[in-house]
Structure formats: C-alpha cells, structure tokens
Amino acid sequence: MTTLSLSGLSLTLVGPSDEDAIREWYELCCAVASADYPDDPPPCWAHELGSFRHPWPGEVRAVWLARVDGSPVGACTLVLPTLDNVHNAHGDILVAPGHRRRGIGRALLAHLRAEATRHRRIRLISWVAQPLDPGAPDPAGRFAAASGAVPALVQTRRRLDVSTIEPDMLARLDTEARVCSKDYSLVQWVGATPPRWLDDIAYLAGRMSTDAPLDDLQWEEEIYDAARIQGRDTCWLGRGLRVITTAAQDRAGRLVAHTHLLGGTTSPWFAWQGDTIVAPEHRGHRLGMLIKVANLKLARRERAELRLIDTCNANSNTYMVSINEAMGFRPHRRAVDWQLGL
Numbered sequence: 001m002t003t004l005s006l007s008g009l010s011l012t013l014v015g016p017s018d019e020d021a022i023r024e025w026y027e028l029c030c031a032v033a034s035a036d037y038p039d040d041p042p043p044c045w046a047h048e049l050g051s052f053r054h055p056w057p058g059e060v061r062a063v064w065l066a067r068v069d070g071s072p073v074g075a076c077t078l079v080l081p082t083l084d085n086v087h088n089a090h091g092d093i094l095v096a097p098g099h100r101r102r103g104i105g106r107a108l109l110a111h112l113r114a115e116a117t118r119h120r121r122i123r124l125i126s127w128v129a130q131p132l133d134p135g136a137p138d139p140a141g142r143f144a145a146a147s148g149a150v151p152a153l154v155q156t157r158r159r160l161d162v163s164t165i166e167p168d169m170l171a172r173l174d175t176e177a178r179v180c181s182k183d184y185s186l187v188q189w190v191g192a193t194p195p196r197w198l199d200d201i202a203y204l205a206g207r208m209s210t211d212a213p214l215d216d217l218q219w220e221e222e223i224y225d226a227a228r229i230q231g232r233d234t235c236w237l238g239r240g241l242r243v244i245t246t247a248a249q250d251r252a253g254r255l256v257a258h259t260h261l262l263g264g265t266t267s268p269w270f271a272w273q274g275d276t277i278v279a280p281e282h283r284g285h286r287l288g289m290l291i292k293v294a295n296l297k298l299a300r301r302e303r304a305e306l307r308l309i310d311t312c313n314a315n316s317n318t319y320m321v322s323i324n325e326a327m328g329f330r331p332h333r334r335a336v337d338w339q340l341g342l
C-alpha cells in the first residue's frame, strides 16, 4: 500500500485485496450520496467492491482515500485510458459532507493533476452531477468552475417512472416503429453477449464513442474488438450488474442497432439505461424506438420490481431525447463533463 502525505491529510492508495479500505470508501460514497442525491438509488456494495476487482477493459483506475487522524474525510479516483484516448484522464473527487469548504477538494484535485501529468495526460475530465434549477445549491459545479475547468458537454439525466406508463402507450410506440422497420427483426438476451454477436456489438460500441454528440469534449473514437466486449461483459457481471439487451438484425443477418438496461443487486427497482445506437446506414427506420420499447418490455418481465430507469443524454442529442421524452422520461438533473487542461 502506498501512503502519501499532502497538506496535513494522509492519502492511501486502495488496493483490490484491501477489503477494509474498500468498505471505508463505500461508506464515504453512501454518506455523500445520502447528503447530495437522496432521491437516487444508494451505492451498491457488490458494485463498489467489484469495481476494484473487475477492471474495465482498456483503462487503469486508482482510488485514494484521504484521512485526518485515521478517519476517512474524502477520496479521489483517477482513470487512465490505455487503448485509445491516451492523452486523457478521468478524475473524480468526494469530500465527506461534514468536512467541506476546508480545502480538501482542492488538495485532492492537486493530487489528481500531478498524477495525471506524471502519466503524460494533457487533460482531466470529470462527470459532475448538478441540479436542474440554476438557482439551487451546486457545490460540485462551483468547485469545478473555481478549479478553472470548462463545461465541455452538458447532458440531462432523465428518469422514467415505469409504474406511470399508460397501458396503451408502449403498444402505440411499438406499432408506429414497426411500420418503418419491416426489414429488421429483434434479437434479445440477458447477461453476456452471445459469442456469435461479439464482432457486431464491437462495431456498434466503437461507433457509440463518437456518434453520440460530444460538443466541446476532446474524446477520440474508442477501439473495440470481440475481446474488449467480452472484457466489458465480465466486468459488468463481476460488479453484480444484470444486463438486458435488445438488438435489431438486418436481412443480411448483421446486428445494426442495440440498447442495454443495467440493474444492480442492491436496488432491484432501479436500472440505468446503457448505450443505445443505430449504425449510421440504418438510421431513419425508427429502430431506436423499436429496440428501446422492446427492451423495456423484456426488462419488466425479467425484473418484476423495476420501477425507475435513468438515462443521460447530451442536450444537443435531439433525436435520442425525443425518443426518451415520447417514452415518458422526464428531466431529473444535469450531468456535465468538465474538462481541465493540464
């Protein structure tokens, strides 16, 4: 274990086998979530533990716990892409609610900057949850702006309350989408990607990294192959996520569109919307709506307790936003990618 000293704080690198430190990290995440995001599902232990033991393919992640007198007061995370985007780093900072406005966040950011620079990264990107109401308290946005970062990609997180869906609504959306997509059939699965579809899913995953609007975010295409998709699936399953997928197949037998829903073990009533993408040459056939409606129906059958689904889209992504609004998703929060030149 590496211990650093920084402005009176002790900083400890958390290792994958140090379950006590991972537990402290998890408790810090829970304290921050209940103070700042009380209407969101709480952090999931299986997911947090799994995040140390089942790394995301194509990146290296380091988490440091900050302590004062032995007690955790904050944490920071650095993620370094290794296969593409090798000039970028992702950073994340948490400060315990009772220890804020004392310069701990600033000290943790200085540490992330130094570490990212040491690894030859030229920018630090952070995904920050912010309120919809511009007049509401926004410590994270104020902190990011004070650090000199710029808001490069502004997204809105929308939420669907599945229990409020009108009985006829999904049937109507499904019928409308099918009229325009007669040349396609649906393929669905739960869990890891079946081997026969790995190459098609790799193509779609790569397109996803740049086809969704990035606005001013400096992010290059991610390189996916079958092995990286298998690594991604292993990571999801190792973190306790149940992944529900619907894809569209064209007449030639290729998968040309797909969408995922991901649910954790702690809150079976909640799921995250994962990627939704239609290959460029197959757009304009309502495939986006077709696969999302079909996947929602499958998810309701697979997870009887499912009540809330959250999705996040760039404000400039008008096509995806219009599908989500038609399905009943409504704005819940802003999610902004802040970018800091190093």
Ligand SMILES: CC(C)(COP(=O)(O)OP(=O)(O)OC[C@H]1O[C@@H](n2cnc3c(N)ncnc32)[C@H](O)[C@@H]1OP(=O)(O)O)[C@@H](O)C(=O)NCCC(=O)NCCS
Residues within 6 Å of the ligand: 032, 036, 091, 092, 093, 094, 095, 096, 099, 100, 101, 102, 103, 104, 105, 106, 107, 126, 127, 128, 129, 138, 139, 140, 141, 142, 143, 144, 146
């Ligand atoms: C954002 C967060 C990390 C800030 O931590 P912190 O230790 O309170 O930050 P610092 O004391 O170092 O503040 C540095 C500067 O940020 C700005 N700032 C931080 N909190 C602020 C607030 N509530 N209101 C206005 N400005 C604020 C100020 O400019 C501050 O400098 P100052 O105190 O000299 O005026 C903390 O609120 C937090 O953990 N939030 C939840 C998790 C999160 O959103 N993290 C951001 C993702 S990277």
